Amino acid sequence: MRRHRPTGGSVEGAGVGVDQALGSAAYADLLARTRVLLDTIAGSQPPSEVATRAADSLAAATEDLARHTGELSRRWDGRRLDLPGRGHLLLPPYVIDEVSDRSLRGRVTFGRVHLGGPAGVHGGAAPLLFDDLLGRLVNRGRPGFVRTAYLTVRYRKV
Numbered sequence: 001m002r003r004h005r006p007t008g009g010s011v012e013g014a015g016v017g018v019d020q021a022l023g024s025a026a027y028a029d030l031l032a033r034t035r036v037l038l039d040t041i042a043g044s045q046p047p048s049e050v051a052t053r054a055a056d057s058l059a060a061a062t063e064d065l066a067r068h069t070g071e072l073s074r075r076w077d078g079r080r081l082d083l084p085g086r087g088h089l090l091l092p093p094y095v096i097d098e099v100s101d102r103s104l105r106g107r108v109t110f111g112r113v114h115l116g117g118p119a120g121v122h123g124g125a126a127p128l129l130f131d132d133l134l135g136r137l138v139n140r141g142r143p144g145f146v147r148t149a150y151l152t153v154r155y156r157k158v
Helices: 025-043 048-066 125-139
Strands: 094-099 104-108
Touching: 094 125, 104 125
Parallel strands: none
Antiparallel strands: 094 104
């Protein structure tokens, strides 16, 4: 069996030059490890005892983190431009290399957690990525926020 190598994006240098009000390098590490965890779970076939032990560990971590939940308007995730996918765990981890007023160029890694049928990217993951990237481009240099009015997606049989 081929082993899938989980991808979580690099956090080398994360937290450097970032407003500490949006979390430290330790928070960036937590997000990166969570991405790897999600990819690993998506590809795992653990025996019951391993699944139970992992679920118990996750429950303990969830309880610990829940004691530190902040206000929604002050959330850190999704606002960390130094992290893949802005530090938003739902987004595929992308990194923007170049940006102008009319375009952006970057890289994305769709991990195992983003796969749908026959090892292709899930039909909802690509529109999610485009929605986020187009939103960043449209909102660039504008006061306030522009929201998605509609995004048309057409599917085809493969």
